[in-house]
Amino acid sequence: xxxxxxxxxxxxxxxxxxxxxxxxxxxxxxxxxxxxxxxxxxxxxxxxxxxxxxxxxxxxxxxxxxxxxxxxxxxxxxxxxxxxxxxxxxxxxxxxxxxxxxxxxxxxxxxxxxxxxxxxxxxxxxxxxxxxxxxxxxxxxxxxxxxxxxxxxxxxxxxxxxxxxxxxxxxxxxxxxxxxxxxxxxxxxxxxxxx
Amino acid sequence: xxxxxxxxxxxxxxxxxxxxxxxxxxxxxxxxxxxxxxxxxxxxxxxxxxxxxxxxxxxxxxxxxxxxxxxxxxxxxxxxxxxxxxxxxxxxxxxxxxxxxxxxxxxxxxxxxxxxxxxxxxxxxxxxxxxxxxxxxxxxxxxxxxxxxxxxxxxxxxxxxxxxxxxxxxxxxxxxxxxxxxxxxxxxxxxxxxxxxxxxxxxxxxxxxxxxxxxxxxxxxxxxxxxxxxxxxxxxxxxxxxxxxxxxxxxx
Numbered sequence: 001x002x003x004x005x006x007x008x009x010x011x012x013x014x015x016x017x018x019x020x021x022x023x024x025x026x027x028x029x030x031x032x033x034x035x036x037x038x039x040x041x042x043x044x045x046x047x048x049x050x051x052x053x054x055x056x057x058x059x060x061x062x063x064x065x066x067x068x069x070x071x072x073x074x075x076x077x078x079x080x081x082x083x084x085x086x087x088x089x090x091x092x093x094x095x096x097x098x099x100x101x102x103x104x105x106x107x108x109x110x111x112x113x114x115x116x117x118x119x120x121x122x123x124x125x126x127x128x129x130x131x132x133x134x135x136x137x138x139x140x141x142x143x144x145x146x147x148x149x150x151x152x153x154x155x156x157x158x159x160x161x162x163x164x165x166x167x168x169x170x171x172x173x174x175x176x177x178x179x180x181x182x183x184x185x186x187x188x189x190x191x192x193x194x195x
Numbered sequence: 196x197x198x199x200x201x202x203x204x205x206x207x208x209x210x211x212x213x214x215x216x217x218x219x220x221x222x223x224x225x226x227x228x229x230x231x232x233x234x235x236x237x238x239x240x241x242x243x244x245x246x247x248x249x250x251x252x253x254x255x256x257x258x259x260x261x262x263x264x265x266x267x268x269x270x271x272x273x274x275x276x277x278x279x280x281x282x283x284x285x286x287x288x289x290x291x292x293x294x295x296x297x298x299x300x301x302x303x304x305x306x307x308x309x310x311x312x313x314x315x316x317x318x319x320x321x322x323x324x325x326x327x328x329x330x331x332x333x334x335x336x337x338x339x340x341x342x343x344x345x346x347x348x349x350x351x352x353x354x355x356x357x358x359x360x361x362x363x364x365x366x367x368x369x370x371x372x373x374x375x376x377x378x379x380x381x382x383x384x385x386x387x388x389x390x391x392x393x394x395x396x397x398x399x400x401x402x403x404x405x406x407x408x409x410x411x412x413x414x415x416x417x418x419x420x421x422x423x424x425x426x427x428x429x430x431x432x433x434x435x436x437x438x439x440x441x442x443x444x445x446x447x
Contacts, residue, residue, distance in 0.1 A: 041304050100225040100300035103215060172200050179208050183215060187223035191239060193248025193292055 012123045019119055023089060030093040043097030050090030051181065057083030074154055081122060088115045103187065107180035114177045117170045124162050129153065226299030242297070254291040260284060280326045285319040312348035320348065337372045341381045367391075367419035386412045 034043050060080035062068045088111055095108040132153050144152065215222040220236040228236050235241045244250040257268045264281030267273060293314060296302050312320055319325065323342040329335045345356035358364055373379055374388040386392045401409040415426045 044304060098225070098300050098303065100298075101221065101223045103211070103222045106211070168197075168200075172204055175204060176208070180211070183211070184223070187215070190245055191223070191243045191248065194246065 012126055016119050016123050019085065020116065023085065023092070023115065026089050027092040027096060030089070031096045034093070034097065040097055043093050045094075046090040046097075047094035050087045050094060051185070053083045053087030053090065057081075057087065074150070081118070084115065084118060088112075101187075103180065104184040107177065107184050110173065110177035110180050114170075114173050117166075117173050121163070121166050121170055124166050128163055224298060225301050226303075228297045228299075232297055249292050249297075251289050251291040254295075255289055258291075260286070260289060278326065279328075282315065282319070282326060285316050286314050287316055288314075290314070334372070337379065338381075339379050341379075344381050361417070362413050363418040365419050384413070 031043070034040050057080040059068070059071070060073070060076040063071050063073055063076050091108065091111060095104065099105065211222075218237065219239050220228075224236070224239070232242075242249050242253050244253070259266075260283050262268075262270075263283035264276050264278060265273060293311065296305050321343070324340065327342075329338070345354040346352075347355060362368070370389065372381075375384045375386065377383075377385060377388065386397075387394055397409065401407070415424045417423065417425055
């Protein structure tokens with residue numbers, strides 16, 4: 001095995017697989033615990049905080065597209081990754097508690113694909129960042145401060161060609177997920193006994 | 196996102212939206228309806244009011260409260276009623292959802308078979324025998340009414356009444372309830388229901404001790420031990436006994 005293949009496996013594929021397996025394991029553990037502690041009803045409501053976390057994590061997308069201008073993009077990306085992972089975990093436990101209608105399950109599958117796609121994006125971003133880091137010297141030569149160099153490397157990494165191509169896949173997946181989830185939420189609002 | 200992808204996405208989502216309206220029970224319904232409501236499964240608004248959930252007013256448009264437990268929705272007599280006595284006529288209000296859920300997925304989160312007696316009108320709530328039969332054991336066969344003295348309406352067990360707190364049913368008092376509680380009226384008792392205690396003998400004993408108020412026996416006596424005396428006279432007798440003991444010791 002060459003050095004670069006070993007590095008790809010160790011630094012990107014392994015963490016990606018670990019996060020995915022951890023998500024599945026945490027979902028099964030959460031489901032098991034709720035049943036064991038006779039708290040199945042809690043799972044019924046976990047969809048709400050899960051969805052709110054996912055929506056909240058979209059601040060990063062707004063920042064990236066410059067709809068908002070404040071906030072460190074790198075920090076927001078980290079929050080986006082954590083928020084969507086934890087939010088997805090909550091929604092998966094919520095979905096696992098009951099299997100009833102098709103629409104929410106399609107939304108769950110779309111969310112799963114979205115999470116995997118997001119993790120692929122994270123992996124690609126890491127690779128892109130490494131590539132761009134090689135240009136750090138170039139920036140430093142131009143007399144930029146350390147923080148400015150970090151920011152410039154980040155923006156270069158997210159706009160790299162590979163990332164642009166990935167985004168062309170990730171965004172449609174997200175839209176499908178968002179529309180299906182919205183359909184599920186609207187149907188709940190329409191039929192739930194709020195009184 | 197290029198135009199083709201957008202079109203494919205839009206077409207797929209449109210198809211899903213159409214399916215949700217044509218087959219709502221499969222696409223958005225939380226599980227199957229009860230067998231009696233099979234015909235309503237694609238008509239969500241037969242039972243649900245938009246944004247308000249299942250609506251009791253829609254239930255009673257088919258299930259007339261006066262007929263529930265007696266007649267079906269088409270007017271035939273109910274051959275195998277689920278309860279021995281129809282009680283829906285005596286509910287404080289028509290809140291069907293408080294007890295009933297139709298979708299299998301919703302039922303799973305409900306405690307089944309639990310009836311909240313607080314939903315009954317007060318007069319009906321106190322008439323336990325109109326719905327429940329007395330247990331066949333020897334104790335309950337002696338009792339009529341007043342279930343609430345021992346049992347709560349939330350749970351049959353544990354029974355909340357401990358007779359020993361009022362009077363110990365020891366071997367000298369191992370008798371039928373009606374001996375002390377005449378006509379099974381548990382709001383009162385008498386100690387003159389047996390041959391052991393007569394009004395004359397009790398009066399004589401108490402006057403001798405200077406006690407004139409002896410109508411409420413269990414105020415001082417909680418068991419067959421006549422020296423175990425509680426309450427005001429118990430304290431007075433205890434003090435007198437203490438003085439006597441001290442005098443005896445001084446004298447010795």
